[in-house]
Amino acid sequence: MLSTQGFAGRIDELLPLLGRAARRPGAAGELEGVADWLARELGLECALLGPAGAVMVATPGFPPEVLTLARPVLTRLAAQGTASAATRIGEYHVLLEALGTSPPRPVLVLAGTLPPDRRAVAVASHAGSLLAALARAREAEEVLAAYQRKAHRVRLAVTMVLMTGDVSLALRMSAGAVPPLLRAERVRVCVLRCAPDDRELIAQAHQDAAGFHAGGLLVSCPVWDEHLIGLVAEEENEPPGAVDRGIPALLSDLVAANPRYALGLSRPHPLPQTARAYEQARHALAAARTSAGRRAVFQGTASLEEFLPHEPARRWARRLLAPLDGAPRLTVDVLRLALQFPRTGVAVLLGVHRNTVAAHLRNAQRALGLELEDAASRALLALALRLAEPAAEGPAAEAARAAGAAGHRRAPWAPYAEAGEAGEAARAWAAAFLGPVERHPRGGELLEVATAWVRANGDAQRAARRLGIGRATVRTRLQTAERLLDRDLLSDGPGVQDLTLALLLTGRIPHPPPLS
Structure with a gap:
């Protein structure tokens, strides 16, 4: 059995173990290393049970039957004011000590074939308190990691809803912790290209208590592994230097510090047009990859649909999309996303299997009578979907299908084929x-x-x-x-x-x- 003097002479072995475990509470093996040291120095097997009774750490030779037979005592120690208990279970002398003051408490269990002396009990009590503190740090880190995952999911969900233009739903999803972004008149989107593992580190380093970022959002793109998407609120009369503050400034500093990074920024858009701003940011990122500062604000010509007279263009789009009237909503969603992202990305965004994506695309292709791999067909279909929506199932869809069947053969491919x-x-x-x-x-x-x-x-x-x-x-x-x-x-x-x-x-x- 270890004497107090012997323990004092070996404390230099324990301190580095405690230091590593404190710095890396979630790392596998660090907490176990402290428990193994304690068991080795005391000549006893050791186990630490969490407040719920689950084994948090145990030495390899700890007899599991001890925990089964000692369950009533363990329950009493975790829940009540009793500080410690000693008992005999089979051939083992068992010492149980509750750690902490607030129930339910962790419990340290020591088991050996010889009874521990008082000095060993004192050493075990002190070391057990340290083990419990480290175990709580591990639990806290696990809780924090779970919070970070949930915060990311909420940010991603809000971002995806904004991409559909449904600002009201995005407000409801924020559940009271509404970022200023959702109250803003306009949004600017940034897309940072960086190492995949850096994305969440950047997002976590700059998020507030609600999981948002300076009133905006930073979210890892679910499709492109190297993209971090930033959404920034901008008011109608925002001064020209807006891209040099907040999230754009933060991301620009990261680009300046890392030659592998690049940043694309959109122009400001009304909040319901977040998807259009995202497209511009992706385009700007392509230009930024070959620019001197690896940073670019979208300066190109806006897309065709913004130049077309609304009603003639919408009528053309409705005629083109008539074969999809009454199709399942998922078919239309798959088709729309497949015109923007790879099919694997569509599956990720919609939470479905790639085979499901392929099946819906085959159905859409048959209904429309076109080849979705053809670039011209894809471009015209994407334009139509930006201009109009297929009618939902019901009497209106039946009427639209009938009208479409009569006029579809003579429907021009593009609205610019119409005169005027x-x-x-x-x-x-x-x-x-x-x-x-x-x-x-x-x-x-x-x-x-x-x-x-x-x-x-x-x-x-x-x-x-x-x-x-x-x-x-x-x-x-x-x-x-x-x-x-x-x-x-x-x-x-x-x-x-x-x-x-x-x-x-x-x-x-x-x-x-x-x-x-």
Whole structure:
């Protein structure tokens, strides 16, 4: 049995163990190391039970039957004022000591074939108190980790709802802890490209007690592993320097300090148009990747739907989408997201299996009579979905389907095919959109590569073969076009769709076959 003098001589072994366990309360093995030291020095087996009676840590040789047979005593010690108890269970002498003052309390259990002397009991009591403190630190860290996970889920849910334009639902989801963002008139979206493991560290380091960030939101993108999304409130009369304060300034400082980071920022948008602001931030990030400071604010031309007269464009979109009238809501949601993200990302966003995503896309493709892998079809369909919604199931949907079936064959592919104001607006948009590339000294070859890229449905190898150049050259020229157009062209999504619409309008690529 260890004497007090022996214990004092070996205390230098215990202190480093306690220090490591205190610094890393959640690390596997640190708490166990302290328990093993205590058992080794006292010649006793050791177990620490949490307030609920679960074993928090135990030495490998601790006899489990002791805990079973001592359960009544353990319950009494955890719940009542009794400080300690000693008993005999089979061949073991058992010492039980409650730790702390507020029930339910942790209980330290020591078991050995010889009874412990008073000095060993005193040492065990002090060391047990330290074990209990470290165990509480571990529990606190686990509670904090659970809170961080839940805070992230709430932030992500609020962000995804804002992407749908439903500000009222986002307010209800915030459950009283409403960030100023949800009361703001406008929102600016930032997208930081960084290491995947850095995203939550950044979000956690700067969140407030409610789990938000300086009145806005920072949330790890569920689709792109290297993207951290920031949503920032901006008022109508915000001064020009708004991007140099708050979350934008924080993310800009991180970019300046880390050469692997890049940042894209949108223009301010009305809060219900958060999705449009997010698209702009993604486009700006593509430009930032090749800019000197790796930071860019979206400066490109807005998307086509913002230039079209509302009613003619909406009528065209309704005719195009008529075959989806009455389709399950999930089919429409899958289709909309699949025009922006990879199918695996769609599955993550909707919480469904990839096979479910594929099945809904097949159903939509059959109903619409188009090939969803075709870039032109995807661009026109995405435009239609931004302009209108398929009718929900019911009498209105039946009537819309009947009208659509009668007029769908002659429905033009695009609203700019209609005479008058819509066509003029669309052509003016295309000229403004492609202008930065056309004015570039090498604009001809850049447009040639962009056109081949779209014709190849985003396949760089096919585009390279068509042009007789290398695949790397295709990507390099597309990156130059990205910077000039302020569009993300290398990931299939809104940027490629805007480019495709501009190429359709200028006659550089043909329209897809009419629906039958």
